[in-house]
Amino acid sequence: MSTMRELLVINPNTTTAITETLTSLVRASVPADVRVHAVTAAFGAPYISDETAYAVAGHAALKAWQQASLARATPFDGVIVGCFGDPGLFALREAAHCPVTGLAEGAIQEAIRRMADSLPTGKARCAIVTGGAAWGPMLRKLLPTLAGGERVAAIETVALTGAQLRADPAAAAALLVQACRKVRLEHGADAIILGGAGLGGLAASLQEHIDVPLIDSVLAAARQVWFAPPSAGQGMPAWL
Known part of the structure; x- marks a missing residue:
């Protein structure tokens, strides 16, 4: 049993x-x-x-x-x-x-695991995309305290909060894809975390637009x- x-x-x-x-x-x-x-x-x-x-x-x-x-x-x-x-x-x-x-911690660990599947050298870096500009500086202070935080190359926030993004899927898709492409191009991110409960479930629908793994922070923590x-x-x- x-x-x-x-x-x-x-x-x-x-x-x-x-x-x-x-x-x-x-x-x-x-x-x-x-x-x-x-x-x-x-x-x-x-x-x-x-x-x-x-x-x-x-x-x-x-x-x-x-x-x-x-x-x-x-x-x-x-x-x-x-x-x-x-x-x-x-x-x-x-x-x-x-x-x-x-x-946050769960998503970073999931990103590290996913990156290791194709980039086993340990040099791969991920990036975070999340809603709400206020979260940028707050997350930068948090990262050094989290296991794997040093593997985060960039944090990109969009103007809408997670709740606002969830309430407007069309706007969310456009903003998040743009932000993901930015961190991929400017920082060479090998995986991108979509951070926040409000962004939960969106990674699967956006993955086709991004050429590196998108990490859903809710599913990653689970x-x-x-x-x-x-x-x-x-x-x-x-x-x-």
């Missing part, structure tokens, strides 16, 4: 539509022995677009994990932070008893969570 693996997906913003998108994409991509649970942050911003919202999202993600864990008799087997920025990742990795990754660095399993501090 097979044992189910229990995977928790945390949306660290308060928009339930994003949670629904994450849940649908992850459930459609995981093996049959993985059961997906999803939670939405109980407080914070509806969209994370600045450092304040990002800081609060880390706290909200940690509390969401705590509350979801307390409702269970056994620990989760994996946790995904469903934001391309991974708020709360390292706190969750300290507290949880299972592998934890975020959309695959890579099981290979994430070990967690410390310290649990939540008593004062929180």
